Amino acid sequence: MTDRKRTAEGDRGGAEGAGPRAKRRRGEELIAAIHRAAMEETAEHGMGRLTMEGIARRAGTAKTSLYRRWSSPEDIVLEALYRVYPMEEPSPGADDLRGDLIASLTLMRDALMDSLHGKVMGALLDESTRRPELHERLYREVFDARGGRFTRTVLLHYAEHGRIDPARLTPVVFDIGEALLLKYGVDSFGIPDDDYIAAIVDQAILPAVGHAPEGPPAG
Amino acid sequence: MTDRKRTAEGDRGGAEGAGPRAKRRRGEELIAAIHRAAMEETAEHGMGRLTMEGIARRAGTAKTSLYRRWSSPEDIVLEALYRVYPMEEPSPGADDLRGDLIASLTLMRDALMDSLHGKVMGALLDESTRRPELHERLYREVFDARGGRFTRTVLLHYAEHGRIDPARLTPVVFDIGEALLLKYGVDSFGIPDDDYIAAIVDQAILPAVGHAPEGPPAG
């Protein structure tokens, strides 16, 4: 009730500050805007402060419209991450191990570590530390569902072609590249450049699989 | 005001459920209880939901007592983490590189990855992703202030004694062990066992510094 008969009060609707309230969005367009808003909110405030009202505000829509489709902020982010996640499989050849490893880590960097995705992923990983179901969901719906294992794919490929001793391919070795990228992201937030990725390959992965480039170790 | 003159109402004070409200704590004893409560709250709910009221509740004290000493929940956790952080320096000998590396990673595991500390650290690292000042503070007041660099210390030591080619010791190589422990913690939460640490050393670090154990690579 309260003041129903207001028909035209002068302004065109909701939030003034941000945008001039263009048209009314629906369907995919609206959903995409909400997904983006959810990711931005997560990146800015973290999972713990992620809120339906915050997402609605940022997306320039009404809370009602969110509850129509989702029942928690978390559902929105997960869906958003899932949809946006690029994640092509690395497709290695068979005669440039170094190049293919670099390519796979570059792929990972670009997919997972741009500023927005990286922060969202970090926030989700942290939250999933406390919530096993979320952890499960994250790995099942997002990581595993999309290939996920970057250097692993390359290394297995080369092993199958007899260029790597299969005995070298342990879980630890599969993780070296991803682990170093992860650590880079954690302690110097920001994005590792191509040289750093090359260094990971030359100085950590290749030695571990027995392709130590004894000659020229770059500083 | 409201009902001031209640002198003895029967119960002995605050929260019923948990403890029989023993004595009144003060000074260090109280502070320690609050520190612990703050860490537990962080581990359970994350930085984003860390709250003065929550800490007070868990510590069995009054909000007032918190504000007397700190002005935000974050201040409490940081102080708590700083005080509790064990962090002995690894003290390598000079003729058991493998053993000393394992020891340094074991030290790190035990210091940083027990369930409570690990979760608090994770939560703080995540939060610091969004707040550069916190990141700065965390690394300055906690990590660097306490030595922090585990395998690095060992590797440098052996390089000084001529047992490792110094050209091999790049930032990437210094990070391998810590990175793999970090990744372990992130994707299979839980604590890596001794075998896993040995695998990190044998399969990743030693090869990277040119001590590849060609002979017996464990599966």
Next chain:
DNA sequence: ACTATAAGATACGGGACCGTATCTAAGGAA
């Protein structure tokens, strides 16, 4: 143009925290 559908605006009552003020009372020190 007409109609069903979905978006948007608004208003609740309810709950959790905030940060502060105020008062009681316990524990130590003199």
Next chain:
DNA sequence: TTCCTTAGATACGGTCCCGTATCTTATAGT
């Protein structure tokens, strides 16, 4: 014992978010 410091209990007014209900209206489909 007496006194002083400090812990503890409680109550605010304020803000933010929850989840739902209600009503209006833009838009797509026919």
